[in-house]
Amino acid sequence: MDEISSLQRRADGTAGPIRRTALHDTLVNHLRDMIIEGDLEPGTRLHEGQLGEQLGVSRTPLREAIKYLASEGLVELVPSRGAVVKRFSPKDVHDMLTVLRTLEELAGRLACDTASDAEIAQVRALHDEMIDRYKAADRLQYYKLNQDIHTAIVRLAQNSSLVDIHAMLQTRLKRIRFIGHEGPEKWAAAVREHEEMIAALEARDKAGLSEVLGRHLFNAWDRVKASL
Amino acid sequence: MDEISSLQRRADGTAGPIRRTALHDTLVNHLRDMIIEGDLEPGTRLHEGQLGEQLGVSRTPLREAIKYLASEGLVELVPSRGAVVKRFSPKDVHDMLTVLRTLEELAGRLACDTASDAEIAQVRALHDEMIDRYKAADRLQYYKLNQDIHTAIVRLAQNSSLVDIHAMLQTRLKRIRFIGHEGPEKWAAAVREHEEMIAALEARDKAGLSEVLGRHLFNAWDRVKASL
DNA sequence: ACAAAAAATGCTGCATACAGAATACAAAAG
Protein backbone atom coordinates (compact mmCIF):
# COMPACT_ATOMS: atom_id res chain seq x y z
CA MET A 1 0.00 0.00 0.00
CA ASP A 2 1.23 3.43 -0.86
CA GLU A 3 1.82 5.44 2.24
CA ILE A 4 2.93 8.81 3.33
CA SER A 5 6.24 7.42 4.54
CA SER A 6 7.23 6.26 1.08
CA LEU A 7 6.03 9.49 -0.41
CA GLN A 8 8.02 11.65 1.92
CA ARG A 9 11.19 9.68 1.45
CA ARG A 10 13.57 11.54 -0.82
CA ALA A 11 13.61 10.29 -4.37
CA ASP A 12 17.36 9.87 -4.58
CA GLY A 13 17.55 8.12 -1.25
CA THR A 14 20.27 10.42 0.05
CA ALA A 15 20.26 11.42 3.68
CA GLY A 16 20.27 15.10 2.73
CA PRO A 17 19.83 17.64 5.49
CA ILE A 18 16.08 18.03 5.37
CA ARG A 19 13.17 17.32 3.14
CA ARG A 20 13.15 20.12 0.60
CA THR A 21 10.55 18.67 -1.68
CA ALA A 22 7.03 19.83 -1.16
CA LEU A 23 4.35 17.20 -0.86
CA HIS A 24 2.46 18.40 -3.90
CA ASP A 25 5.61 18.02 -5.95
CA THR A 26 6.14 14.48 -4.71
CA LEU A 27 2.53 13.75 -5.50
CA VAL A 28 2.91 15.00 -9.06
CA ASN A 29 5.64 12.47 -9.71
CA HIS A 30 3.81 9.72 -7.88
CA LEU A 31 0.53 10.26 -9.69
CA ARG A 32 2.31 10.57 -13.03
CA ASP A 33 3.93 7.20 -12.45
CA MET A 34 0.61 5.69 -11.44
CA ILE A 35 -0.95 6.91 -14.66
CA ILE A 36 1.92 5.82 -16.87
CA GLU A 37 2.15 2.40 -15.30
CA GLY A 38 -1.57 1.86 -15.62
CA ASP A 39 -2.49 1.92 -11.94
CA LEU A 40 -4.87 4.66 -12.97
CA GLU A 41 -6.43 3.75 -16.27
CA PRO A 42 -7.77 6.28 -18.75
CA GLY A 43 -11.22 7.46 -17.80
CA THR A 44 -10.66 6.81 -14.11
CA ARG A 45 -11.96 9.54 -11.88
CA LEU A 46 -9.42 10.89 -9.45
CA HIS A 47 -11.39 10.78 -6.23
CA GLU A 48 -9.85 13.36 -3.98
CA GLY A 49 -11.04 11.92 -0.71
CA GLN A 50 -10.42 8.30 -1.52
CA LEU A 51 -7.13 8.81 -3.33
CA GLY A 52 -5.90 11.11 -0.60
CA GLU A 53 -6.66 8.60 2.09
CA GLN A 54 -5.00 5.86 0.09
CA LEU A 55 -1.84 7.91 -0.22
CA GLY A 56 -2.01 9.25 3.29
CA VAL A 57 -2.22 12.92 2.36
CA SER A 58 -4.90 15.53 2.66
CA ARG A 59 -6.88 16.85 -0.24
CA THR A 60 -5.10 20.19 -0.55
CA PRO A 61 -1.69 19.10 -1.88
CA LEU A 62 -3.43 16.40 -3.87
CA ARG A 63 -5.60 18.93 -5.61
CA GLU A 64 -2.57 21.07 -6.39
CA ALA A 65 -0.81 18.09 -7.91
CA ILE A 66 -3.85 17.33 -10.03
CA LYS A 67 -3.92 20.89 -11.38
CA TYR A 68 -0.28 20.54 -12.34
CA LEU A 69 -0.91 17.29 -14.17
CA ALA A 70 -3.89 18.83 -15.90
CA SER A 71 -1.66 21.49 -17.40
CA GLU A 72 0.71 18.71 -18.37
CA GLY A 73 -2.10 17.08 -20.26
CA LEU A 74 -2.27 13.80 -18.36
CA VAL A 75 -5.59 14.45 -16.66
CA GLU A 76 -8.64 16.41 -17.62
CA LEU A 77 -10.48 18.82 -15.34
CA VAL A 78 -14.26 18.68 -15.50
CA PRO A 79 -15.91 21.60 -13.68
CA SER A 80 -17.72 20.54 -10.52
CA ARG A 81 -16.95 16.93 -11.32
CA GLY A 82 -13.28 16.60 -10.60
CA ALA A 83 -10.49 15.14 -12.66
CA VAL A 84 -10.29 12.09 -14.87
CA VAL A 85 -7.27 10.41 -16.43
CA LYS A 86 -7.14 11.57 -20.01
CA ARG A 87 -7.88 9.04 -22.70
CA PHE A 88 -5.87 9.32 -25.90
CA SER A 89 -7.46 8.26 -29.14
CA PRO A 90 -5.36 6.53 -31.81
CA LYS A 91 -5.40 9.80 -33.74
CA ASP A 92 -4.12 11.65 -30.69
CA VAL A 93 -1.22 9.22 -30.46
CA HIS A 94 -0.51 9.55 -34.14
CA ASP A 95 -0.58 13.33 -33.80
CA MET A 96 1.82 13.25 -30.89
CA LEU A 97 4.20 10.96 -32.76
CA THR A 98 4.10 13.30 -35.75
CA VAL A 99 5.14 16.24 -33.59
CA LEU A 100 7.70 14.18 -31.72
CA ARG A 101 9.17 13.10 -35.02
CA THR A 102 9.57 16.67 -36.20
CA LEU A 103 11.17 17.68 -32.93
CA GLU A 104 13.66 14.85 -32.92
CA GLU A 105 14.57 15.57 -36.51
CA LEU A 106 15.37 19.09 -35.40
CA ALA A 107 17.28 17.81 -32.39
CA GLY A 108 19.34 15.53 -34.61
CA ARG A 109 20.38 18.38 -36.87
CA LEU A 110 21.30 20.64 -33.98
CA ALA A 111 23.05 17.94 -32.00
CA CYS A 112 25.59 17.25 -34.74
CA ASP A 113 26.73 20.85 -34.45
CA THR A 114 26.59 21.40 -30.73
CA ALA A 115 27.55 18.11 -29.13
CA SER A 116 31.05 17.53 -27.76
CA ASP A 117 32.90 14.30 -28.42
CA ALA A 118 32.57 13.38 -24.78
CA GLU A 119 28.82 13.81 -24.86
CA ILE A 120 28.53 11.67 -27.95
CA ALA A 121 30.59 9.02 -26.21
CA GLN A 122 28.11 9.07 -23.34
CA VAL A 123 25.23 8.43 -25.72
CA ARG A 124 27.24 5.62 -27.26
CA ALA A 125 27.66 4.14 -23.80
CA LEU A 126 23.92 4.24 -23.26
CA HIS A 127 23.46 2.61 -26.61
CA ASP A 128 25.87 -0.22 -25.87
CA GLU A 129 24.17 -0.79 -22.57
CA MET A 130 20.83 -0.91 -24.34
CA ILE A 131 22.11 -3.47 -26.84
CA ASP A 132 23.18 -5.63 -23.91
CA ARG A 133 19.69 -5.42 -22.48
CA TYR A 134 18.28 -6.26 -25.88
CA LYS A 135 20.41 -9.37 -26.16
CA ALA A 136 19.32 -10.31 -22.66
CA ALA A 137 15.71 -9.77 -23.77
CA ASP A 138 15.26 -7.47 -20.78
CA ARG A 139 12.38 -5.49 -22.19
CA LEU A 140 11.91 -3.16 -19.29
CA GLN A 141 15.50 -1.98 -19.06
CA TYR A 142 15.78 -1.88 -22.84
CA TYR A 143 12.77 0.32 -22.96
CA LYS A 144 14.10 2.63 -20.27
CA LEU A 145 17.49 2.99 -21.96
CA ASN A 146 15.81 3.53 -25.29
CA GLN A 147 13.98 6.54 -23.88
CA ASP A 148 17.15 7.75 -22.19
CA ILE A 149 18.98 7.73 -25.50
CA HIS A 150 16.34 9.78 -27.24
CA THR A 151 16.30 12.19 -24.34
CA ALA A 152 20.09 12.37 -24.38
CA ILE A 153 20.20 13.21 -28.07
CA VAL A 154 17.65 15.95 -27.54
CA ARG A 155 19.78 17.27 -24.70
CA LEU A 156 22.76 17.46 -27.04
CA ALA A 157 20.91 20.02 -29.10
CA GLN A 158 21.25 22.39 -26.13
CA ASN A 159 17.85 23.91 -26.65
CA SER A 160 15.99 24.17 -23.36
CA SER A 161 12.60 24.60 -24.92
CA LEU A 162 13.15 21.57 -27.09
CA VAL A 163 14.12 19.52 -24.06
CA ASP A 164 11.02 20.68 -22.19
CA ILE A 165 8.52 19.92 -24.89
CA HIS A 166 10.17 16.68 -25.84
CA ALA A 167 9.98 15.52 -22.25
CA MET A 168 6.33 16.43 -22.10
CA LEU A 169 5.44 14.48 -25.22
CA GLN A 170 7.60 11.60 -24.11
CA THR A 171 5.65 11.50 -20.85
CA ARG A 172 2.28 11.54 -22.53
CA LEU A 173 3.33 8.73 -24.83
CA LYS A 174 5.05 6.69 -22.17
CA ARG A 175 1.81 5.13 -21.06
CA ILE A 176 1.02 3.98 -24.58
CA ARG A 177 4.45 2.67 -25.35
CA PHE A 178 4.68 1.05 -21.97
CA ILE A 179 1.82 -1.20 -22.96
CA GLY A 180 2.74 -1.78 -26.57
CA HIS A 181 4.63 -5.04 -26.83
CA GLU A 182 5.95 -5.37 -30.31
CA GLY A 183 7.03 -8.68 -31.80
CA PRO A 184 10.67 -9.81 -32.13
CA GLU A 185 11.03 -8.76 -35.77
CA LYS A 186 9.79 -5.21 -35.16
CA TRP A 187 11.94 -5.03 -32.08
CA ALA A 188 14.97 -6.03 -34.14
CA ALA A 189 14.15 -3.38 -36.72
CA ALA A 190 14.00 -0.74 -34.01
CA VAL A 191 17.39 -1.83 -32.73
CA ARG A 192 18.85 -1.58 -36.22
CA GLU A 193 17.56 1.95 -36.51
CA HIS A 194 19.24 2.76 -33.24
CA GLU A 195 22.52 1.43 -34.60
CA GLU A 196 22.15 3.78 -37.55
CA MET A 197 21.40 6.66 -35.21
CA ILE A 198 24.56 6.21 -33.23
CA ALA A 199 26.65 5.83 -36.36
CA ALA A 200 25.21 9.03 -37.85
CA LEU A 201 25.74 10.88 -34.60
CA GLU A 202 29.36 9.80 -34.31
CA ALA A 203 29.92 10.83 -37.92
CA ARG A 204 28.14 14.10 -37.14
CA ASP A 205 26.05 13.47 -40.21
CA LYS A 206 23.24 15.98 -39.73
CA ALA A 207 21.07 14.89 -42.62
CA GLY A 208 21.65 11.23 -41.86
CA LEU A 209 20.86 11.49 -38.16
CA SER A 210 17.79 13.58 -38.80
CA GLU A 211 16.57 11.12 -41.42
CA VAL A 212 16.97 8.03 -39.30
CA LEU A 213 15.36 9.67 -36.29
CA GLY A 214 12.42 10.64 -38.44
CA ARG A 215 12.16 7.15 -39.90
CA HIS A 216 12.44 5.65 -36.43
CA LEU A 217 9.49 7.64 -35.16
CA PHE A 218 7.56 7.16 -38.35
CA ASN A 219 7.87 3.42 -37.80
CA ALA A 220 7.01 3.86 -34.14
CA TRP A 221 3.42 4.34 -35.21
CA ASP A 222 3.43 0.92 -36.80
CA ARG A 223 4.80 -0.55 -33.61
CA VAL A 224 2.16 0.86 -31.31
CA LYS A 225 -0.96 1.24 -33.40
CA ALA A 226 -1.86 -2.41 -33.01
CA SER A 227 -2.23 -2.00 -29.26
CA LEU A 228 -4.83 0.75 -29.50
CA MET B 1 -8.50 47.49 -8.87
CA ASP B 2 -9.02 43.86 -9.69
CA GLU B 3 -11.83 42.44 -7.70
CA ILE B 4 -13.71 39.27 -7.16
CA SER B 5 -16.69 40.62 -9.06
CA SER B 6 -14.74 40.99 -12.28
CA LEU B 7 -13.15 37.61 -11.77
CA GLN B 8 -16.37 35.83 -11.17
CA ARG B 9 -18.08 37.38 -14.14
CA ARG B 10 -18.43 34.80 -16.87
CA ALA B 11 -15.87 35.05 -19.62
CA ASP B 12 -18.43 35.10 -22.41
CA GLY B 13 -20.39 37.83 -20.74
CA THR B 14 -23.64 35.89 -20.72
CA ALA B 15 -25.94 36.33 -17.80
CA GLY B 16 -26.26 32.59 -17.22
CA PRO B 17 -27.82 31.73 -13.89
CA ILE B 18 -24.94 29.70 -12.59
CA ARG B 19 -21.22 30.15 -12.74
CA ARG B 20 -19.75 27.12 -14.48
CA THR B 21 -16.16 28.18 -14.46
CA ALA B 22 -14.15 27.25 -11.42
CA LEU B 23 -12.36 30.07 -9.69
CA HIS B 24 -8.94 28.48 -10.08
CA ASP B 25 -9.54 28.28 -13.80
CA THR B 26 -10.51 31.93 -13.99
CA LEU B 27 -7.43 32.76 -11.98
CA VAL B 28 -5.19 30.87 -14.38
CA ASN B 29 -6.34 33.07 -17.24
CA HIS B 30 -6.22 36.22 -15.18
CA LEU B 31 -2.73 35.60 -13.88
CA ARG B 32 -1.53 34.58 -17.31
CA ASP B 33 -2.76 37.88 -18.71
CA MET B 34 -1.14 39.78 -15.87
CA ILE B 35 2.18 38.11 -16.62
CA ILE B 36 1.93 38.60 -20.37
CA GLU B 37 0.90 42.23 -20.10
CA GLY B 38 3.70 42.97 -17.70
CA ASP B 39 1.64 43.61 -14.57
CA LEU B 40 3.79 40.91 -13.02
CA GLU B 41 7.33 41.35 -14.22
CA PRO B 42 9.84 38.51 -14.45
CA GLY B 43 11.39 37.78 -11.10
CA THR B 44 8.36 39.02 -9.18
CA ARG B 45 7.40 36.83 -6.28
CA LEU B 46 3.78 35.77 -6.29
CA HIS B 47 2.78 36.58 -2.74
CA GLU B 48 -0.15 34.34 -1.95
CA GLY B 49 -1.63 36.40 0.83
CA GLN B 50 -1.15 39.79 -0.76
CA LEU B 51 -2.10 38.73 -4.29
CA GLY B 52 -5.10 36.85 -2.99
CA GLU B 53 -6.34 39.84 -1.09
CA GLN B 54 -5.78 42.08 -4.10
CA LEU B 55 -7.86 39.80 -6.28
CA GLY B 56 -10.42 39.09 -3.62
CA VAL B 57 -9.90 35.33 -3.47
CA SER B 58 -8.54 33.00 -0.87
CA ARG B 59 -5.19 31.31 -1.11
CA THR B 60 -6.46 27.86 -2.04
CA PRO B 61 -7.68 28.46 -5.61
CA LEU B 62 -4.83 30.90 -6.10
CA ARG B 63 -2.28 28.25 -5.22
CA GLU B 64 -3.95 25.80 -7.58
CA ALA B 65 -3.78 28.32 -10.39
CA ILE B 66 -0.11 28.92 -9.67
CA LYS B 67 0.64 25.20 -9.87
CA TYR B 68 -1.09 25.10 -13.22
CA LEU B 69 0.94 28.00 -14.54
CA ALA B 70 4.09 26.40 -13.22
CA SER B 71 3.47 23.36 -15.35
CA GLU B 72 2.80 25.71 -18.23
CA GLY B 73 6.23 27.22 -17.72
CA LEU B 74 5.21 30.79 -16.92
CA VAL B 75 6.15 30.69 -13.24
CA GLU B 76 8.76 28.82 -11.29
CA LEU B 77 8.13 26.99 -8.02
CA VAL B 78 10.82 27.38 -5.38
CA PRO B 79 10.30 24.98 -2.47
CA SER B 80 9.31 26.76 0.74
CA ARG B 81 9.73 30.08 -0.98
CA GLY B 82 6.75 30.24 -3.24
CA ALA B 83 6.48 31.09 -6.91
CA VAL B 84 8.23 33.69 -9.03
CA VAL B 85 7.48 34.83 -12.56
CA LYS B 86 9.91 33.04 -14.80
CA ARG B 87 12.58 35.12 -16.47
CA PHE B 88 13.53 34.13 -19.99
CA SER B 89 17.08 34.74 -21.16
CA PRO B 90 17.73 35.81 -24.76
CA LYS B 91 18.90 32.27 -25.43
CA ASP B 92 15.65 30.90 -24.03
CA VAL B 93 13.72 33.10 -26.42
CA HIS B 94 15.90 32.05 -29.30
CA ASP B 95 15.40 28.42 -28.36
CA MET B 96 11.65 28.83 -28.23
CA LEU B 97 11.58 30.56 -31.59
CA THR B 98 13.64 27.74 -33.07
CA VAL B 99 11.14 25.17 -31.89
CA LEU B 100 8.19 27.33 -32.91
CA ARG B 101 9.71 27.69 -36.33
CA THR B 102 10.01 23.95 -36.78
CA LEU B 103 6.46 23.40 -35.61
CA GLU B 104 4.99 25.99 -37.94
CA GLU B 105 6.95 24.58 -40.85
CA LEU B 106 5.32 21.26 -40.08
CA ALA B 107 1.92 22.90 -39.71
CA GLY B 108 2.33 24.58 -43.08
CA ARG B 109 3.06 21.31 -44.83
CA LEU B 110 0.14 19.53 -43.19
CA ALA B 111 -2.27 22.41 -43.64
CA CYS B 112 -1.95 22.40 -47.43
CA ASP B 113 -3.21 18.84 -47.44
CA THR B 114 -5.90 18.97 -44.79
CA ALA B 115 -7.45 22.42 -45.04
CA SER B 116 -10.76 22.96 -46.77
CA ASP B 117 -11.27 25.88 -49.14
CA ALA B 118 -13.64 27.47 -46.65
CA GLU B 119 -11.06 27.31 -43.90
CA ILE B 120 -8.45 28.88 -46.11
CA ALA B 121 -10.89 31.64 -46.93
CA GLN B 122 -11.30 32.29 -43.21
CA VAL B 123 -7.58 32.72 -42.80
CA ARG B 124 -7.59 35.04 -45.78
CA ALA B 125 -10.28 37.08 -44.06
CA LEU B 126 -8.16 37.35 -40.94
CA HIS B 127 -5.24 38.39 -43.10
CA ASP B 128 -7.19 41.12 -44.88
CA GLU B 129 -8.41 42.40 -41.56
CA MET B 130 -4.84 42.45 -40.30
CA ILE B 131 -3.69 44.41 -43.32
CA ASP B 132 -6.37 46.97 -42.56
CA ARG B 133 -5.06 47.27 -39.02
CA TYR B 134 -1.55 47.59 -40.38
CA LYS B 135 -2.54 50.44 -42.66
CA ALA B 136 -4.29 52.07 -39.73
CA ALA B 137 -1.08 51.58 -37.72
CA ASP B 138 -3.13 49.90 -35.01
CA ARG B 139 -0.32 47.92 -33.50
CA LEU B 140 -2.32 46.19 -30.82
CA GLN B 141 -5.01 44.79 -33.10
CA TYR B 142 -2.44 44.03 -35.77
CA TYR B 143 -0.49 42.06 -33.27
CA LYS B 144 -3.54 40.19 -32.06
CA LEU B 145 -4.65 39.27 -35.58
CA ASN B 146 -1.12 38.27 -36.45
CA GLN B 147 -1.15 35.72 -33.66
CA ASP B 148 -4.63 34.59 -34.66
CA ILE B 149 -3.45 33.89 -38.19
CA HIS B 150 -0.55 31.77 -37.04
CA THR B 151 -2.84 29.92 -34.67
CA ALA B 152 -5.40 29.44 -37.44
CA ILE B 153 -2.85 27.96 -39.81
CA VAL B 154 -1.72 25.56 -37.11
CA ARG B 155 -5.35 24.59 -36.56
CA LEU B 156 -5.68 23.77 -40.26
CA ALA B 157 -3.12 21.04 -39.81
CA GLN B 158 -5.71 19.22 -37.67
CA ASN B 159 -3.15 17.88 -35.27
CA SER B 160 -4.31 18.35 -31.69
CA SER B 161 -0.89 17.91 -30.16
CA LEU B 162 0.55 20.46 -32.54
CA VAL B 163 -2.16 22.93 -31.61
CA ASP B 164 -1.52 22.35 -27.90
CA ILE B 165 2.20 22.84 -27.99
CA HIS B 166 2.05 25.72 -30.41
CA ALA B 167 -0.38 27.52 -28.12
CA MET B 168 1.92 26.92 -25.18
CA LEU B 169 4.94 28.38 -26.95
CA GLN B 170 2.90 31.30 -28.24
CA THR B 171 1.86 32.04 -24.68
CA ARG B 172 5.39 31.95 -23.35
CA LEU B 173 6.56 34.22 -26.13
CA LYS B 174 3.61 36.57 -26.00
CA ARG B 175 5.11 38.53 -23.15
CA ILE B 176 8.31 39.10 -25.10
CA ARG B 177 6.66 40.00 -28.36
CA PHE B 178 4.15 42.17 -26.58
CA ILE B 179 7.00 44.41 -25.51
CA GLY B 180 9.09 44.24 -28.66
CA HIS B 181 8.26 47.26 -30.79
CA GLU B 182 9.95 46.84 -34.11
CA GLY B 183 10.58 49.73 -36.46
CA PRO B 184 8.45 50.53 -39.55
CA GLU B 185 10.79 48.81 -42.01
CA LYS B 186 10.87 45.54 -40.09
CA TRP B 187 7.16 45.74 -39.62
CA ALA B 188 6.69 46.15 -43.36
CA ALA B 189 8.92 43.15 -43.99
CA ALA B 190 6.82 41.06 -41.64
CA VAL B 191 3.68 42.09 -43.47
CA ARG B 192 5.23 41.12 -46.80
CA GLU B 193 6.04 37.71 -45.41
CA HIS B 194 2.43 37.36 -44.35
CA GLU B 195 1.32 38.20 -47.89
CA GLU B 196 3.53 35.41 -49.14
CA MET B 197 2.11 33.04 -46.54
CA ILE B 198 -1.46 33.59 -47.63
CA ALA B 199 -0.54 33.24 -51.28
CA ALA B 200 1.25 29.96 -50.66
CA LEU B 201 -1.65 28.67 -48.57
CA GLU B 202 -4.21 29.51 -51.21
CA ALA B 203 -2.04 27.82 -53.82
CA ARG B 204 -1.69 24.87 -51.44
CA ASP B 205 2.04 25.12 -52.04
CA LYS B 206 3.39 22.95 -49.24
CA ALA B 207 7.06 23.67 -49.76
CA GLY B 208 6.42 27.35 -50.31
CA LEU B 209 4.23 27.81 -47.25
CA SER B 210 6.61 25.87 -45.07
CA GLU B 211 9.53 27.90 -46.33
CA VAL B 212 7.98 31.29 -45.78
CA LEU B 213 6.72 30.33 -42.33
CA GLY B 214 10.22 29.23 -41.44
CA ARG B 215 11.74 32.40 -42.81
CA HIS B 216 9.13 34.48 -41.00
CA LEU B 217 10.04 32.97 -37.65
CA PHE B 218 13.73 33.03 -38.43
CA ASN B 219 13.41 36.76 -38.95
CA ALA B 220 11.27 37.05 -35.84
CA TRP B 221 14.44 36.65 -33.82
CA ASP B 222 15.88 39.73 -35.47
CA ARG B 223 12.75 41.64 -34.65
CA VAL B 224 12.72 40.87 -30.95
CA LYS B 225 16.34 40.36 -29.98
CA ALA B 226 16.95 44.07 -29.69
CA SER B 227 14.43 44.38 -26.88
CA LEU B 228 16.14 41.83 -24.65
C1' DA C 1 -45.67 -1.11 -13.24
C1' DC C 2 -43.53 2.86 -14.96
C1' DA C 3 -42.28 7.55 -15.00
C1' DA C 4 -41.35 11.75 -12.92
C1' DA C 5 -40.24 14.39 -9.06
C1' DA C 6 -38.14 14.97 -4.68
C1' DA C 7 -35.03 13.88 -1.16
C1' DA C 8 -30.61 12.15 0.26
C1' DT C 9 -25.90 11.17 -0.32
C1' DG C 10 -21.36 12.01 -1.90
C1' DC C 11 -18.09 14.82 -3.94
C1' DT C 12 -15.98 19.03 -5.49
C1' DG C 13 -14.85 23.98 -4.70
C1' DC C 14 -13.51 27.40 -1.65
C1' DA C 15 -12.24 29.43 2.74
C1' DT C 16 -10.01 29.33 6.99
C1' DA C 17 -6.92 27.67 10.57
C1' DC C 18 -2.65 25.96 12.19
C1' DA C 19 2.26 24.41 12.00
C1' DG C 20 6.81 24.89 10.28
C1' DA C 21 10.30 27.09 7.43
C1' DA C 22 12.66 31.29 5.76
C1' DT C 23 13.90 35.87 6.21
C1' DA C 24 14.58 40.18 8.42
C1' DC C 25 15.96 42.56 12.28
C1' DA C 26 18.17 43.50 16.44
C1' DA C 27 21.40 42.86 19.94
C1' DA C 28 25.76 41.38 21.52
C1' DA C 29 30.49 39.97 20.87
C1' DG C 30 34.88 40.48 18.52
Added chain:
DNA sequence: CTTTTGTATTCTGTATGCAGCATTTTTTGT
Protein backbone atom coordinates in the same frame (compact mmCIF):
# COMPACT_ATOMS: atom_id res chain seq x y z
C1' DC D 1 32.50 49.05 12.91
C1' DT D 2 31.74 44.49 11.38
C1' DT D 3 30.10 39.99 12.16
C1' DT D 4 27.43 36.68 14.27
C1' DT D 5 23.69 34.82 16.72
C1' DG D 6 19.21 34.91 18.73
C1' DT D 7 14.54 36.33 18.10
C1' DA D 8 10.42 37.89 15.88
C1' DT D 9 7.69 38.23 11.96
C1' DT D 10 6.09 36.81 7.62
C1' DC D 11 5.03 33.51 4.31
C1' DT D 12 4.52 28.90 2.61
C1' DG D 13 2.73 24.11 3.23
C1' DT D 14 -0.87 21.22 4.88
C1' DA D 15 -5.18 19.98 7.16
C1' DT D 16 -9.94 20.63 8.03
C1' DG D 17 -14.59 22.46 7.74
C1' DC D 18 -18.52 24.11 5.27
C1' DA D 19 -21.49 25.19 1.27
C1' DG D 20 -23.18 24.04 -3.28
C1' DC D 21 -23.58 21.10 -7.27
C1' DA D 22 -24.27 16.12 -9.30
C1' DT D 23 -25.92 11.95 -9.07
C1' DT D 24 -28.50 8.33 -7.24
C1' DT D 25 -32.16 6.51 -4.75
C1' DT D 26 -36.63 6.71 -3.07
C1' DT D 27 -41.15 8.08 -3.20
C1' DT D 28 -45.37 9.43 -5.27
C1' DG D 29 -48.74 9.92 -8.87
C1' DT D 30 -50.88 8.07 -12.97
